[in-house]
Amino acid sequence: MTGVPYIRAARGPILTRRALLGGALAGVGAAALAGCSTPIGAGLANTQLAPGTVDYWNLFGGGDGVRMQEMQAGFTKAHPEIGLQAITLTWGNPYYTKLSLATVGGKPPDVAVAHLTRAKTLIAADLLQELKPEDLARHGMPAENFNRRAWDAGLVDGKAYAIPIDTHPLVLFYNTEICEKAGLLTSDGALAPIKGAEALLDALEKVKAVTGAYGVTHGINSDYASPWRIFQSMYAQLGGSVLANEGTEVVLDDAKAKTVLSYLRTISVDRGLLPGSADYPGAVALFVEGKAGFHFNGEWEISTFQTAKMPFSMTLFPHVFGDTYVVEADSHTFVLPRRPEHDQDRLDRALTFVRSMLDQSLTWAQGGHIPTWQPFATSAEYRALTPQSNYAAAADAAVYDPAGWYSGSGSNFELVVGSSVGAVEAGQVSPDAAIAQIRSKLADLAGTRPPV
Numbered sequence: 001m002t003g004v005p006y007i008r009a010a011r012g013p014i015l016t017r018r019a020l021l022g023g024a025l026a027g028v029g030a031a032a033l034a035g036c037s038t039p040i041g042a043g044l045a046n047t048q049l050a051p052g053t054v055d056y057w058n059l060f061g062g063g064d065g066v067r068m069q070e071m072q073a074g075f076t077k078a079h080p081e082i083g084l085q086a087i088t089l090t091w092g093n094p095y096y097t098k099l100s101l102a103t104v105g106g107k108p109p110d111v112a113v114a115h116l117t118r119a120k121t122l123i124a125a126d127l128l129q130e131l132k133p134e135d136l137a138r139h140g141m142p143a144e145n146f147n148r149r150a151w152d153a154g155l156v157d158g159k160a161y162a163i164p165i166d167t168h169p170l171v172l173f174y175n176t177e178i179c180e181k182a183g184l185l186t187s188d189g190a191l192a193p194i195k196g197a198e199a200l201l202d203a204l205e206k207v208k209a210v211t212g213a214y215g216v217t218h219g220i221n222s223d224y225a226s227p228w229r230i231f232q233s234m235y236a237q238l239g240g241s242v243l244a245n246e247g248t249e250v251v252l253d254d255a256k257a258k259t260v261l262s263y264l265r266t267i268s269v270d271r272g273l274l275p276g277s278a279d280y281p282g283a284v285a286l287f288v289e290g291k292a293g294f295h296f297n298g299e300w301e302i303s304t305f306q307t308a309k310m311p312f313s314m315t316l317f318p319h320v321f322g323d324t325y326v327v328e329a330d331s332h333t334f335v336l337p338r339r340p341e342h343d344q345d346r347l348d349r350a351l352t353f354v355r356s357m358l359d360q361s362l363t364w365a366q367g368g369h370i371p372t373w374q375p376f377a378t379s380a381e382y383r384a385l386t387p388q389s390n391y392a393a394a395a396d397a398a399v400y401d402p403a404g405w406y407s408g409s410g411s412n413f414e415l416v417v418g419s420s421v422g423a424v425e426a427g428q429v430s431p432d433a434a435i436a437q438i439r440s441k442l443a444d445l446a447g448t449r450p451p452v
Helices: 017-028 030-034 040-046 062-078 093-106 115-124 133-138 149-155 176-179 197-211 225-237 254-269 281-288 299-307 344-359 359-364 390-395 410-427 431-446
Strands: 055-057 083-088 111-115 162-164 168-177 294-299 310-314 327-330 332-335
Touching: 017 040, 017 083, 040 332, 055 176, 055 344, 055 431, 062 083, 062 344, 062 359, 093 111, 093 115, 111 310, 111 344, 115 332, 133 344, 149 168, 149 390, 162 168, 168 176, 168 225, 168 299, 176 197, 197 254, 197 299, 225 294, 225 327, 254 310, 254 410, 281 299, 294 299, 299 310, 299 390, 310 390, 327 390, 344 359, 410 431
Parallel strands: 055 083, 055 111
Antiparallel strands: 111 332, 162 332, 168 294, 168 310, 168 327
């Protein structure tokens, strides 16, 4: 959505989304909320948790959800003196809306998960607590214990509001048996490095010759996130930016964008190396079935391919353009929503919970995510974890979504760009037409005042 428009009284201040939400919640009334079975209804209706309980909200499903439950159990075992209420809500905009509403209503969870690319919007709305260095240090979480790229990307005016638990980049999955037949593996069984646009096309052609179907798959139909991630990786390798000045200015470089879009069209439409009509689950299934030797996706799909017991491994997304390697990524972070009162004991319980999650980084890394917690990320234990550690360098090469109130994981920004990119890959529009669509739609969003 584009947000609630600003309303200016004759001589009064601008009415913000925070004020509008507060008024809306007041109008609903506690009695109505008390009848809700949702976590947000229970929270806003003053349902009390047992004293000393950490209230934790997250958005993890699938393999991530299973691992998070295991980590929550680890916290409970290590800290039996602290209760835990963990609630999982629907991924994407519904999650962030409920989190915002609960915080505006004065009944937020103690700890919540937020994508790094969405956290700054919460910060701009004054919905998150600042994480002061002395509090973090007291729990053994100084800034130097985290991956610098992820940590610095989350700072606002030099202040920390989010504790990154991982970096989750776009990666290259490959079928080891197909790639061996295609002559693409080294003597130790790893995929030979693929660098450059022609090298990638050559590898895809060789794989297609083995599969008899495709070289690579990724979601296109009904999936805007995957095309965006792939476009952003290649476009950023060319040094391109999309937004500037906190999303108020569109700085799309048409020439660089056309280079990437034309290349993606070559892969799918011109050479038939990529199915242009596959949706997300369809693209995954084609890879599992051996109809393609490569698969572009986030590393979180490792659980799917392990469950399928297929011969696969993982490596960095290819360095296709430019001299400097970068790749699209985001980070899951722990945030502490702002509360109406300061409670030091509550703060320390929340940070104890976060530290426990970081201490279980091995469990989280097994699901594919690159750990940001350096005591584990630099350990021999992580280096021995394969194929997960094969693409660890992506953490230092991560390119996050550009700043803007309408940007971030699962946002309108990704929908606008990803949909147009996918349309090019599907052969529905030309690169020039896609660029015009992207520019026009982003200009509308950039020209809309942020709802905070």
